[in-house]
Amino acid sequence: MSDEFVQVVEEYRGEKGALISILQGVQEKFGYLSAEAISKIARLCRLSESEVFGVASFYTQFYFTPRGRHKIKVCLGTACHVRGAVRVLERLEQSLGIKSGETTPDYNFTLETVNCIGACALGPVVTIDEDYFGQMNPEKVDQVLNLAKS
Amino acid sequence: MRQKLDSEEALEKFRTKLLADKEKKPSIMISICHGTGCQAYGCGKVSEAFREAISRLNAQDKIEVKITGCHGFCERGTVVVVEPGEVFYQRVKPEDSTEIVSSLLDGGGVVERLLYTDAFTGERFVKRSDVPFYKKQLRLIFGDNGHIDPTCIEDYIAIGGYTALSKAIFHMSPEEIIEEVKRSGLRGRGGAGFPTGNKWEFCRRAKGSPKYVVVNADEGDPGAYMDRSLLEGNPHSVLEGLIIGAYAIGASEGYIYVRHEYPLAVHNVRIAIQQARELGILGTNILNSGFDFDVHIVRGVGAFVCGEETALIASIEGRRGMPRSRPPFPAISGLWGKPTNINNVETWANVPLIINKGADWYSAIGTKTSKGTKIFSLVGKVNNTGLVEVPMGITLAEIIFDIGGGIKDSKKFKAVQTGGPSGGCLPASLLDLPVDFESLAAAGSIMGSGGMIVADEDTCMVDLTKYFLNFTQAESCGKCPPCRVGTRQMLGILERIVKGEGRPGDIELLERVAMTVKQGSLCGLGQTAPNPVLTTLRYFRDEYEAHINEKRCPALVCKDLISFYILPDKCQGCMICMRSCPVEAISGGKRLVHVVDQNKCTKCGTCVDVCPPRFSAVVKVSGERVEVPAQPVPVQKPE
Numbered sequence: 185m186s187d188e189f190v191q192v193v194e195e196y197r198g199e200k201g202a203l204i205s206i207l208q209g210v211q212e213k214f215g216y217l218s219a220e221a222i223s224k225i226a227r228l229c230r231l232s233e234s235e236v237f238g239v240a241s242f243y244t245q246f247y248f249t250p251r252g253r254h255k256i257k258v259c260l261g262t263a264c265h266v267r268g269a270v271r272v273l274e275r276l277e278q279s280l281g282i283k284s285g286e287t288t289p290d291y292n293f294t295l296e297t298v299n300c301i302g303a304c305a306l307g308p309v310v311t312i313d314e315d316y317f318g319q320m321n322p323e324k325v326d327q328v329l330n331l332a333k334s
Numbered sequence: 335m336r337q338k339l340d341s342e343e344a345l346e347k348f349r350t351k352l353l354a355d356k357e358k359k360p361s362i363m364i365s366i367c368h369g370t371g372c373q374a375y376g377c378g379k380v381s382e383a384f385r386e387a388i389s390r391l392n393a394q395d396k397i398e399v400k401i402t403g404c405h406g407f408c409e410r411g412t413v414v415v416v417e418p419g420e421v422f423y424q425r426v427k428p429e430d431s432t433e434i435v436s437s438l439l440d441g442g443g444v445v446e447r448l449l450y451t452d453a454f455t456g457e458r459f460v461k462r463s464d465v466p467f468y469k470k471q472l473r474l475i476f477g478d479n480g481h482i483d484p485t486c487i488e489d490y491i492a493i494g495g496y497t498a499l500s501k502a503i504f505h506m507s508p509e510e511i512i513e514e515v516k517r518s519g520l521r522g523r524g525g526a527g528f529p530t531g532n533k534w535e536f537c538r539r540a541k542g543s544p545k546y547v548v549v550n551a552d553e554g555d556p557g558a559y560m561d562r563s564l565l566e567g568n569p570h571s572v573l574e575g576l577i578i579g580a581y582a583i584g585a586s587e588g589y590i591y592v593r594h595e596y597p598l599a600v601h602n603v604r605i606a607i608q609q610a611r612e613l614g615i616l617g618t619n620i621l622n623s624g625f626d627f628d629v630h631i632v633r634g635v636g637a638f639v640c641g642e643e644t645a646l647i648a649s650i651e652g653r654r655g656m657p658r659s660r661p662p663f664p665a666i667s668g669l670w671g672k673p674t675n676i677n678n679v680e681t682w683a684n685v686p687l688i689i690n691k692g693a694d695w696y697s698a699i700g701t702k703t704s705k706g707t708k709i710f711s712l713v714g715k716v717n718n719t720g721l722v723e724v725p726m727g728i729t730l731a732e733i734i735f736d737i738g739g740g741i742k743d744s745k746k747f748k749a750v751q752t753g754g755p756s757g758g759c760l761p762a763s764l765l766d767l768p769v770d771f772e773s774l775a776a777a778g779s780i781m782g783s784g785g786m787i788v789a790d791e792d793t794c795m796v797d798l799t800k801y802f803l804n805f806t807q808a809e810s811c812g813k814c815p816p817c818r819v820g821t822r823q824m825l826g827i828l829e830r831i832v833k834g835e836g837r838p839g840d841i842e843l844l845e846r847v848a849m850t851v852k853q854g855s856l857c858g859l860g861q862t863a864p865n866p867v868l869t870t871l872r873y874f875r876d877e878y879e880a881h882i883n884e885k886r887c888p889a890l891v892c893k894d895l896i897s898f899y900i901l902p903d904k905c906q907g908c909m910i911c912m913r914s915c916p917v918e919a920i921s922g923g924k925r926l927v928h929v930v931d932q933n934k935c936t937k938c939g940t941c942v943d944v945c946p947p948r949f950s951a952v953v954k955v956s957g958e959r960v961e962v963p964a965q966p967v968p969v970q971k972p973e
Contacts, residue, residue, distance in 0.1 A: 200670065201652035204635060242654040242811075243635035245594045261556030262751065262787045263713035265801050274938060278916055299638065299805060301595050302559035303370045304711050304785075305408030305719035316374035322940060 188213055193228045203229060207240050216247040252287045252294035254332050257311045261300030264307035268321065272308050273297060275322035279329055338614035340622040342500045352492040360398040362438055363417045365480055369404025369563055370598065372411035380412045383428035387435040397438060403479040403567015406721040407467050410450065415462055415480060422462035423448040453717070453739070467718045470736050472699070472707050475683050476723045479567035484602045487609035490570040496615055498686035502578045503623045508538060511582040515685065517693035519705030524550055524678030525756070525782045526858065527771040533675060536665035537583045540673035545585040548669070548676040549576055550646060551592040551599065554638040555754030556805065558785035560709040560721050561679035565592065565599035569606035573629070575685030577616065580627045583675050588629040591646055594636045603631060638809035642857045643676045645811065656811045657857035678783065680709060700726035704770035708781070714788040715742045731765040734788055745790040749874070753782025755802045756862030758869030759795060778869040780862065794891035795874040796881055799866045800828040806863040817860030820851035824867055832892040836882035845871060886957030893937045899960040902927045904951035907969045911941035911952060926966040
């Protein structure tokens with residue numbers, strides 16, 4: 185992984201405040217930030233590991249464990265909340281057999297919640313990878329999951 | 335590659351040429367909304383179908399398809415508008431394309447069944463501007479979204495784009511621009527409502543160089559998405575405002591800080607920047623005026639607090655996004671310790687309008703202290719959800735009932751939540767409140783970034799408050815104790831109240847903690863986090879009392895306080911609910927009255943949803959017992 189790795193870091197060399205961009209770039213390439221990745225970034229950026237991890241762990245969009253092939257996000261924004269997003273989440277947890285924040289053992293799905301994806305008019309909204317599913321309800325959950333599996 | 339424009343005249347010549355080219359183009363334009371909302375409805379397939387239908391019917395020289403940003407009426411996607419004539423089609427599906435295209439070729443008849451029909455009066459509307467959702471709106475900032483392809487700078491220039499920029503840099507001094515913005519009365523649209531012109535002036539007068547300007551597009555308020563739609567649908571309007579601001583302030587570099595969750599916005603802004611650079615509208619020596627300015631995009635990484643300006647600066651600098659105490663304000667010491675001016679997306683988008691039309695024109699719109707228009711995201715339990723742009727001073731009732739078409743499923747209005755998690759919940763008695771900075775603040779809420787979430791009688795205000803506290807507690811950066819500890823304590827109290835474990839004195843305790851957090855916190859997040867608690871205690875105290883004293887949730891929401899029962903005199907033993915129950919808590923059989931095992935039931939509500947309406951045998955209650963058999967018994971009533 186090292187060549188690709190150095191490439192990401194090199195892209196931002198000399199740029200002020202590039203640490204977050206580097207972390208984003210590495211995560212985009214490798215899917216998550218491993219302990220090894222953190223320590224490599226630290227060395228290349230001449231920072232301590234704790235500084236790098238301190239920044240990464242502050243933000244919710246950095247992940248430190250591998251995630252599934254498909255990322256399912258349930259929006260829990262206010263508009264989705266008042267229209268019953270929690271029930272949609274509960275049904276997804278049941279159908280997938282995992283809790284929010286977890287990944288299925290076969291690494292097919294990761295289930296996450298998000299505070300608002302800005303598609304409020306369609307609430308409750310679920311996204312699977314790049315696809316948006318609006319006006320969700322518990323009954324539609326399995327239908328949508330089947331679509332993602334196929 | 336585009337050719338660089340090297341003067342004001344070159345820009346005007348370019349515009350004239352674009353308009354002349356337009357004459358040669360097909361006379362009919364089908365504009366199809368590709369905002370995020372319509373994407374969820376599958377607008378991509380709709381556009382494909384239209385293109386296919388046009389080529390199949392050999393109409394390429396008569397009809398053109400235009401992919402645009404958000405039209406605002408997200409509830410009715412996919413939205414399609416035909417020009418000329420402003421014919422508004424809603425809920426358009428790919429299979430409707432041939433009919434629409436044929437109707438246009440046959441001499442401009444309309445496809446009646448796709449028009450917007452008023453649910454109450456049955457009246458059909460052909461023109462977009464006649465549709466009730468649009469009628470009371472004043473779409474100064476948002477209106478161009480429907481006419482331009484956001485990935486094509488030529489579209490923006492053709493409708494008069496970048497005229498404000500050339501007017502500003504060739505005919506106005508920086509001081510004159512600031513004076514104009516000051517006189518317009520424009521106030522920050524991100525939440526606090528600080529006068530924009532004054533903010534610019536502080537930064538212009540501050541010592542230090544370089545200076546920076548920043549677009550705050552870290553739109554984190556759940557329930558608000560107007561900044562997203564502006565950046566996606568009309569990125570050049572924001573960019574133009576930013577360049578004018580940079581010139582007025584004397585900044586040479588800008589940043590656009592966009593939320594992680596908005597990939598399409600990042601994509602469209604990136605294209606806009608690239609195209610503006612190609613035309614010489616951005617970069618060194620803009621339009622050969624001697625003014626240099628360029629922009630970087632920074633993607634957020636999911637931290638609500640980064641919407642606060644000092645936290646946003648820390649995040650751009652590559653650090654943990656924690657706020658710091660002010661002063662010094664960013665205008666004096668901001669990004670990398672240099673003078674920095676941060677404005678919200680919508681604020682920047684107002685600037686070209688003010689420069690073009692003048693402060694007098696702009697300040698005639700709105701109220702005495704709140705000028706111009708404001709975009710709200712009208713969402714929740716309202717019929718017409720979407721983005722609405724209205725003049726300041728319009729009442730809540732006008733927005734919710736005239737534009738929003740009232741409450742979904744003919745339910746009763748309970749509250750409207752404005753200003754996101756930092757805002758407040760306003761009751762029916764305040765529906766005539768004019769929407770402006772001061773009125774909302776006096777009622778205990780805030781304008782915020784413009785989220786407007788409508789709650790009906792089925793919404794529990796205690797649960798909703800808990801929801802907001804859950805959010806602010808999780809998003810508190812942890813730097814200052816009042817916010818870090820206080821939000822957690824308030825959440826804890828709310829959690830026990832919704833569980834039916836509330837104690838006498840909890841309301842007073844909540845109020846005390848809320849005031850401490852409000853007064854003692856370092857940044858806006860903590861100072862406003864208690865607003866949902868304080869406003870619901872002010873307007874919906876009876877709901878708290880019912881939870882605490884009677885262990886009852888009047889809206890039938892809080893799971894620990896509700897139960898589901900199947901009424902023996904209504905149940906027909908059809909087994910639908912039994913089969914649908916995810917935890918097998920329902921026993922019974924064919925023609926046997928079903929019974930819910932209260933110990934197994936997870937209160938998911940599926941049984942209520944699936945019970946056929948002609949039976950309506952499942953009831954949800956709180957604080958009362960319903961007499962039902964302990965075991966399944968034969969159905970009494972004939973089918």
